[in-house]
Amino acid sequence: MAQGFPEIFDVRALGRAIDTGFNQIVADYGATLEAIFLPILKLLLAMEKILQWLPWWVVILVLAALAYAASRRWGIALAVAVMTFAIGLIGVWDAAMATIALMVVATLLAVVVGLPIGVAMSRSKRMQSITLPVLDVMQTMPIFVYLIPFVMLFGPGKIPALLATIVFAIPPVIRLTNLGIRGVDPEIVEATRAFGASPAQILLSVQIPLALPTILAGINQTTMMALSMVVIASMIGAGGLGYQVLQGIQRLQISSGLMAGLGIVLLAIIFDRIAQSYGKRMQKSLKLDH
Amino acid sequence: MAQGFPEIFDVRALGRAIDTGFNQIVADYGATLEAIFLPILKLLLAMEKILQWLPWWVVILVLAALAYAASRRWGIALAVAVMTFAIGLIGVWDAAMATIALMVVATLLAVVVGLPIGVAMSRSKRMQSITLPVLDVMQTMPIFVYLIPFVMLFGPGKIPALLATIVFAIPPVIRLTNLGIRGVDPEIVEATRAFGASPAQILLSVQIPLALPTILAGINQTTMMALSMVVIASMIGAGGLGYQVLQGIQRLQISSGLMAGLGIVLLAIIFDRIAQSYGKRMQKSLKLDH
Amino acid sequence: ADCGTAGPITIAEMTWLSAGTLAHVAQKIMSAGYGCDAQLIPGDTVPTATSMLSKDQPDVAPELWVSTAQSIWDEMQAKGNVYKASDIFASGGEEGWWVPDYVAAEHPEIKSIEDLKANWAVFADASNPEKGRLYGCPPGWGCEPITNNLFKALGLEETWELFPSGSGETLKASIAKAVSRKEPFIGYYWGPTDVIGKYHMVRMETPPFDAENYKCLVDINCADPKVSGWAKGEVAVAVVTSLKERAPDVATFLGKMQVPNNDISAVLAWGDDNGATTDEVATYFLKNYEAIWTQWVPADVADKVRASL
Amino acid sequence: MTTPFKIRVEQVSKIFGPDPKTAMAAVNAGMGKAALLAQSNHVLGLHNINLNIRAGETFVIMGLSGSGKSTLIRHFNRLIEPTAGRILVDDTDVLSLNAADLRSFRRKKISMVFQRFALLPHKTVLENVIYGLVIDGMPKPQARAKGAEQVALVGLAGFENHYPGQLSGGMQQRVGLARALATDAEILLMDEAFSALDPLIRHDMQLQLREIQARLHKTIVFITHDLDEALLLGDHIAILKDGVLRQVGTGPEILVAPADDYVARFVRDVNRARIVTCGALAVPGQAGGDIELSADQTIESAYAALAQTDAPLTVRQANGDLAGVLTRQQVFDALARA
Amino acid sequence: MTTPFKIRVEQVSKIFGPDPKTAMAAVNAGMGKAALLAQSNHVLGLHNINLNIRAGETFVIMGLSGSGKSTLIRHFNRLIEPTAGRILVDDTDVLSLNAADLRSFRRKKISMVFQRFALLPHKTVLENVIYGLVIDGMPKPQARAKGAEQVALVGLAGFENHYPGQLSGGMQQRVGLARALATDAEILLMDEAFSALDPLIRHDMQLQLREIQARLHKTIVFITHDLDEALLLGDHIAILKDGVLRQVGTGPEILVAPADDYVARFVRDVNRARIVTCGALAVPGQAGGDIELSADQTIESAYAALAQTDAPLTVRQANGDLAGVLTRQQVFDALARA
């Protein structure tokens, strides 16, 4: 027989209190919250429109150019172009553009919010010891737990999808910004202090530039995690490739889910290649030869 | 207007071919596959039964003892005991036991399969360059894509949930086994070679012991990823905490989802603490003082 | 009457309240009344149906919405390995487009789905004020082509946005959000469910059911959809054919299993109000609605069940 | 009242750890470095150091790894705050400076060269050299002009736009030197500045530093654990062990009269002929033959002269005055004293 | 036919890179290390090395970082395979050994001490020392007994059950030495075995190695880039630069007649008095006063005697035969030759 845990205190009462409280918040502040995020929604929609409006070969060219700029290697630019072309080939172009829009905006917001937090953590042990457990919880708490509350607050659509994606994907930027700055050779930082640099000067002229490869790795990870949220985000109205996966699996069309999944994999590889080769180049230029 | 990608070749035909092919496989081999995995299912169910049958304080004691054995620090053992107690307190004990069973079996299998692959990768550049992209795809392909095919092959229940969890969670063990062995101080390996050790002797007496902290970190990551799959796995019948999350959100009971989510977070922290403190202690004993 | 088989009988437990409750009811009756080893297998509609089709597992799905897994259902019928033992809801499932009661009261001019085209402005959303928003059916469900085709047939494309609800949960949360703020809402839903009762949803009137039109509506590739009312929802107690031989008495019981829509709605509302688990709701049902379930089983079985409560 | 001393270190002690005050008391009561570490997990960095460094001299601090050399030198520009004691630079107590004054003190008065160069890898040679000037607010064009001078001074003209990673170790350390010189600081702290270099390049750098010092007359505090380097560069040498100052003096003083056994072991292997000067050995006497030696040349450099004649050799001061005569006997006496 | 040579290196070249054969041709056609790297991304490790190492001697290989010392020594136990050439150990071509023979060769004939110790951090001192014996299949108890002897030999008795991480650098290196000695191999390869040590400890280890060698008469190949160490330990010294052998000879030979400018710069700073022996300077002549010197003592050790009298000193061989006489003149002549 099950020897379950005895019921020591009334979890249900607590649960009901939480639910009632939350419903109250939804009723009282939902509209305000929704209004606050409206501009971001507009940005996201505009981005999606533009990406879908651009002729496909322009998009391919832009991505390939980006890859070349990041890596300075034709091989990588070509590989990116081929993979982007493949996304079109497997018939998921429009959905992929919507996904790219969501991902780029989510990553941007994550960076804008995460970078200062990471910097703050790197400067204070206290801040670090407070933030780390929060990040741990953010990364282990199943997304589904906060997915539906977000929908109840914002209604289904891109905003809750965006927020859930950011909550899930922001920890790497924060962690690696912190790690990167802490990892800057202390002798170099000491040297700048010895020359009388102020903390702000040290941060901007030394710590951030030298931590950049690590920070970029964090941004890359954040992008990857954002991508891995695509299917779940589409359950609350993010659309894009994720929605196509959902449709495919619900209809038992393995192939359709597979194609959309492949689209996601391709996107991931494209962004990873661009970010990584940029990071590698930077790291190299900081370490050895120019 | 959307400037979508022109339809260059008939994706639908390809899709239909894939679907038919897969259905054929289901019809032909489904039963065989199921039979193969039956012993594992039995193991899993037995484990779950035992865990749920054990009095709760025994489970707490065992976990705390494990934590002490791993860390040799009473503080950590106490923290683990408190957190395990908290799992009971928030009323998710039985579900948590089911989840632990799934997680432990998934991690065990992942290690049994992943370790040899990682070792093979570390010994051959070729093997590494073949395996790495496969791992990339495994980690970026949305789980949902292979979730339903697994269900079609094995029926809903713990086996497909287990398999999907393993597919998703195995890459870190493989990667970090590879990395760990490659990271063993080449001078130490060279020393053993210089003393005439054979490759097998080097692997067992030097490379694996010295890579162990890294390998353990990989196992830890695998466990964490397995835990992060708990909700999705429960969509196809894994039960446990994930199912409780699903039920909670289905019924818009934020609190019930939250409690189950908290249970998952607590489990994650417990296992992470145990694994990490063991890893740290090992690393220390390899580096500096005894 | 006894179980007939020593092996386990598996019952699909789906995530929503009514399905979970009915699964527990069936399980309690089978194990207490017939002495079966009745086990619950959690899962969603599509995975469950898929598995019943390909693996004959689980044995019973007490509340299977046929339209949600239409193609799988069709294959099952063709293959013959799963049959419909009974319609679980006496009046069938009710599908359609629903609005909260306050919307219906405020806008008496909107009664039927045919009134929507003109009155889109009532349902405009801040993110896209130029169009009314209709919350569609979750992806892959049987209702998806019907909703999409109706949308076209009613000529709503100009003035409306068909908003994809990524999942059943999302749809439900959308209703909860709208109702808690008294915002306008219109979207697909179905009953009997706790949602309909709890949020006082009112179903839009439809033109009468037209078999010819409806046939096209359910087809994803329908070229020229025409308006029709929804067919009466088919919600089956789906049973694996082989169960008839393994456990004939149980199969007989399943053949009689049916609940009146009003009663089940009331049970669900009680469960939702009290935050009860599906197990508790099932017990509540067995205790308070004896008149219903005692008709499903012989008297001796009913006694045993009653004794177990 | 002014003193001839540029830097004065008065009873400075430094203890690393969470509660230095308590640990300080234990140390004052006689506890040693090892015991302190074992008992309270505090590290004794320095204990009761008193030092005076003259303006314009090269002062060398020596000691084995962990003896507290870096800890001591970092007190001078207050990268480390002492647990007890005072540091006076030009009679100003550096501990009394507020944040802004301290920054200005570091920008103008004191600069530093690091063992592992500590160049900014993302900036060019010139940008590195002018870093101190730019953060002090000097306009870029002016800073560049000044920086280019310093780059030329250390012999790196033409490499202004290279990145540190493109240079050899010796060249990188020259950039470090130019960076330290660029701010016109009067005090130069050099923490094992040459340790990371190849022996051959290291020797070149030592000579170059001597040459620069001959022109600029900075006050240089130089850390090394290489005795030859210390003897070559240092006007005075201080020897640290486990945070305690064992001996301070000129090179010959320390060689001739090591304060204790530890110092004696330390200097055991030195080639005295390269340290002891002819002037130090010369005894009063009549000027000898044609061959003359200068008082500050080493015995080693006099070997050739000594080989030529058995007669006493004339030793003269730099200004031409007679310092005395040197005989082979005296030379062997001095060398044998080891 | 046997030779007096334990190890013979015949025209060995080594090129690192994907296509060593092609690169080899370029090098044979006269391309240098730097040009090769720039043009084809291959690294010239060694070029056309010929060496003979006698049984029982300590043979030192010197050179700056990157000159190919480690690459060369690793050919002897075939941790690296040459691109061209042969290595003969006891007249056996090590390149001809198959995998099993090679393992047995490494287990019994040749062992190695590493710069950064390369101990197994997860094994105790004793387990480290007997590692070579255990993988060779010796039963544990026997191996332990033998290992304990070696541990005692290097002065670590009592530390058998400590872990390497608990020991100081000097002690760790002694474990490395004991491990190498435990297998009774005739050849000991030591790759900068003392570089990672503190100067004082390093000196102790050098003396200890001399002492052990006096007892065991192994053939030792010792790498260092410290000239004093080379002169102290080496019977013969080889100097490498950029993969090319510049000079081979005894210490005094190299000091007195450096083969080229590079070697000359290399040996510039050496204290000759510590290298040149009295025997090397003695000239035939009548036995002098009471004070006698032995032929193999260094000039430095004779300073005290030289200071006592101006008369020529008698120098005798170890067996008591007269080697000649030594005058102050000769000493200054020899020292001035720098």
Ligand SMILES: Nc1ncnc2c1ncn2[C@@H]1O[C@H](COP(=O)(O)OP(=O)(O)OP(=O)(O)O)[C@@H](O)[C@H]1O
């Ligand atoms: N921040 C610190 N925290 C704790 N202990 C420290 C710290 N900095 C230095 N120490 C300790 O103080 C002692 C002196 O260190 P210091 O770096 O001054 O030695 P050093 O003479 O410069 O040695 P090296 O030649 O290795 O540079 C050492 O025992 C060191 O471990």
Ligand SMILES: Nc1ncnc2c1ncn2[C@@H]1O[C@H](COP(=O)(O)OP(=O)(O)OP(=O)(O)O)[C@@H](O)[C@H]1O
């Ligand atoms: N596995 C390798 N692949 C490529 N180049 C190598 C490899 N091993 C050594 N080299 C190169 O060969 C040259 C000689 O290296 P080696 O390690 O023998 O030098 P070393 O004299 O031992 O120097 P150090 O004093 O730094 O140990 C160097 O230029 C080095 O970069």
Ligand SMILES: [Mg+2]
């Ligand atoms: Mg230091």
Ligand SMILES: [Mg+2]
């Ligand atoms: Mg080497």
